[in-house]
Amino acid sequence: MKKLLLILLICLPLTGIAKDKNDNSNPKYLAGAVTLTDGKVTFTKEIKAPGLSKQEIYNQLLDWATNRFKPDGKLNSFVAYTNEEAGEIAVQAEEYIVFSSSALSLDRTRIYYQFLIYAKEGICDLEMTRIRYWYDEARDGGEKYTAEEWITDDMALNKKQTKLAPICGKFRRETIDLKDQLFQQVTDALGQKLLGTQTTANVQQPATLSTQQPTLSATGELKTVSIDRLPSNLNELATQGRITLTAENGETIDIQTESWSGLGQMLGKNVAYILFDQSRIAANALMGQNTTYKVSFYFNQSTQPSIIITCKKAMAQPMTANELKSLNQTVDASKQYTMYIGEITQIEMR
Incomplete structure (x- = not known):
């Protein structure tokens, strides 16, 4: 009873508390962001990986999990269970979430959770559950909470559900960020595997490109078109013209035609590939x-x-010259490269 009262008092919005450096009204963290399954806080995600077999997905993610989750000092993360035939991997995780750190103070909590991976043909299902916290452990043993009593909508949001509560809210926010990070790492791992198994044909040309070459113009209005309107010989045309890269901050640079590595599909999405020599500091920084x-x-x-x-960056993958040569990319063997893969969100053509 005393513990429940302490939770309620801490989580109630208080006057006079300094505004957290993070945006406590970001919709990403508000109502519905934390989901319950059978009364337990559970985050799930399905990642589609067409072109990868169940065995390839299992092997790639077992390798990722083995490297991502391992003992570190007082923390004991490890792969607890594997079933290759069923495509199942279960991880017991223990790590720190740091809320703030300075020379004078360190505000952090241990977080414990179970991370489950289910590999299938062309699909991977993820689940993060059984989440617990051990907060302020250095002070009289600290306090221990479960996610169900600490980060749900009724505990970690204000009454109107428009803001995060001062204390519970930071646990909720950082847990959601950790979940997103883990899901993105799995997506990247599958993307790396898919990239490693691709041939030049499917790196450079998605099956939906038009075989009838449209008439390209430098005048007239830009109109949004589907990917099937792009010319199938876009790579050849690119060598005869000029290519620029414009970032969201408005900065524009010219890129060499060999940096444009074409179009393809990855994880069920249309993507564009750009390859930069790592010595091109400005381009890689952009x-x-x-x-x-x-x-x-x-x-x-x-x-x-x-x-x-227009693209949304999905992955940045360092690649050696030998790896790129296996994709029939023309590169300098003495250099290191980074392949940038962007999900295509819009195509405009005159």
């Missing part, structure tokens, strides 16, 4: 600092782009 960008194609020495492909 890609690293922005999540969306536009690739513009100029033909016949025009100052107006004929095609603009």
Whole structure:
């Protein structure tokens, strides 16, 4: 009873508390962001990986889990169970979530959770559940809570559900961020596997490209089109023109035609591939600092782009020259490269 009263008092919005540096009204963390299954806080996600077999998905994610979850000092994370035939991997995880850190103070909690992976043909199901916390452990043994009593809508949000509560809210926010991070890491791991098994044909040309070449113009209005309107010889056309990369912050740079590695499909989505030598510091910094960008194609020495492909960055994958040669990419063997893969969100053409 005393513990429940303490929880209620801590989680109630208080006056005079300094505004947290994070946005406590971000919809990402508000009503519905934390879901319950059979009364337990559970986060789930299905990742589609067409082109990868159940065995390939299992092997790739077992390798990822083995490297991601392992003992570290006082923390004991490990792969607790595997069933290759069923495609199942279960992880027992223990790590720190740091809320704030300075030379004078460290505000953190241990978080314990179970992470489950179910590999299937072309699909991977993920589940994060059995979440618990051990907070302020250095002070009189600290306090221990379950996610069900600590980060649900009725505990971690204000009455109107428009803001995170001061204390419970930070646990909710950082747990959701950890969940997103884990799901993205799995997505990246599958993307790396898929990239490693692709041939030049499916790296450079999705099956939906038009075989009838449209007439490209440098004049007229840009109109949004579907991917099947793009010319199938876009890579060849690109070598005869100019390509620019424009980041979400407005900065634009010219990219060499060999940096444009074409179109393809990954994890069921249309994507564009860009390859940069890691010595191109400005280009790599631009890609690293922005999540969306536009690739513009100029033909016949025009100052107006004929095609603009807008992308949301999905993955940045360092690759050696030998790995790229296996994809029939023409590269300098003495250099290191990064392949940027962007999900295509819009295509415009004149």
